[in-house]
Amino acid sequence: xxxxxxxxxxxxxxxxxxxxxxxxxxxxxxxxxxxxxxxxxxxxxxxxxxxxxxxxxxxxxxxxxxxxxxxxxxxxxxxxxxxxxxxxxxxxxxxxxxxxxxxxxxxxxxxxxxxxxxxxxxxxxxxxxxxxxxxxxxxxxxxxxxxxxxxxxxxxxxxxxxxxxxxxxxxxxxxxxxxxxxxxxxxxxxxxxxxxxxxxxxxxxxxxxxxxxxxxxxxxxxxxxxxxxxxxxxxxxxxxxxxxxxxxxxxxxxxxxxxxxxxxxxxxxxxxxxxxxxxxxxxxxxxx
Numbered sequence: 360x361x362x363x364x365x366x367x368x369x370x371x372x373x374x375x376x377x378x379x380x381x382x383x384x385x386x387x388x389x390x391x392x393x394x395x396x397x398x399x400x401x402x403x404x405x406x407x408x409x410x411x412x413x414x415x416x417x418x419x420x421x422x423x424x425x426x427x428x429x430x431x432x433x434x435x436x437x438x439x440x441x442x443x444x445x446x447x448x449x450x451x452x453x454x455x456x457x458x459x460x461x462x463x464x465x466x467x468x469x470x471x472x473x474x475x476x477x478x479x480x481x482x483x484x485x486x487x488x489x490x491x492x493x494x495x496x497x498x499x500x501x502x503x504x505x506x507x508x509x510x511x512x513x514x515x516x517x518x519x520x521x522x523x524x525x526x527x528x529x530x531x532x533x534x535x536x537x538x539x540x541x542x543x544x545x546x547x548x549x550x551x552x553x554x555x556x557x558x559x560x561x562x563x564x565x566x567x568x569x570x571x572x573x574x575x576x577x578x579x580x581x582x583x584x585x586x587x588x589x590x591x592x593x594x595x596x597x598x599x600x601x602x603x604x605x606x607x608x609x610x611x612x613x614x615x616x617x618x619x620x621x622x623x624x625x626x627x628x629x630x631x632x633x634x635x636x637x638x639x640x641x642x643x644x645x646x647x
Contacts, residue, residue: 594621
């Protein structure tokens with residue numbers, strides 16, 4: 360049963376009973392809000408229901424959308440005309456960074472927001488990641504700048520930016536390594552990449568997107584904590600957002616870390632990516 364169906368079933372009664380509130384807290388924890396967030400949300404919901412005289416489950420579900428709405432934060436991320444745009448894809452191994460990089464490059468070139476894109480194979484620790492990005496480049500007709508496994512990621516990014524400038528491309532989308540190493544090493548690595556980009560494009564055309572797997576729950580929140588401690592994240596990309604994803608992860612990350620969501624991916628095809636729409640997200644999450 361989908362999470363939204365479970366919410367609808369729990370809040371389907373004509374009168375809310377005392378134990379229904381506790382059950383709702385438990386269900387929201389399962390929905391990836393986390394214990395503290397779930398408890399605070401239900402406490403606020405109870406107060407709101409009392410203030411507005413709402414006793415039925417359907418009414419409580421509608422008010423719950425109002426309680427959660429401030430945490431459904433979106434951000435618009437897209438290339439800015441008139442210069443070179445660089446997007447770094449961050450995240451741990453297995454979340455879909457490489458495919459998401461290709462999806463974004465295709466999305467922005469297809470809708471005319473970028474005239475020409477270059478893909479940078481910055482995950483030099485995995486030969487499979489380099490090969491995968493090259494395959495995406497072949498399929499999409501985009502240049503892929505890559506070196507051998509174990510090469511310096513900064514050198515790959517430098518070459519990609521230089522190649523884009525030489526060829527008149529206005530977009531570089533760079534894959535990066537997904538190792539959950541120490542915060543200090545992560546900071547040093549990202550600072551190096553940051554300097555390379557900052558010296559060659561305007562700040563407003565430089566974005567860092569954190570890719571997280573929507574099915575991994577609170578573990579994704581821990582990943583977001585590590586990366587956001589190392590560098591300012593401009594937006595979140597939720598991958599594998601389908602019927603198996605419980606849904607509350609974007610809310611929890613926005614609440615705890617202030618990171619808004621930019622895109623949602625709900626399939627493997629290049630077209631299976633769309634901008635994050637808060638109202639639609641909450642409606643799907645709560646089964647409205």
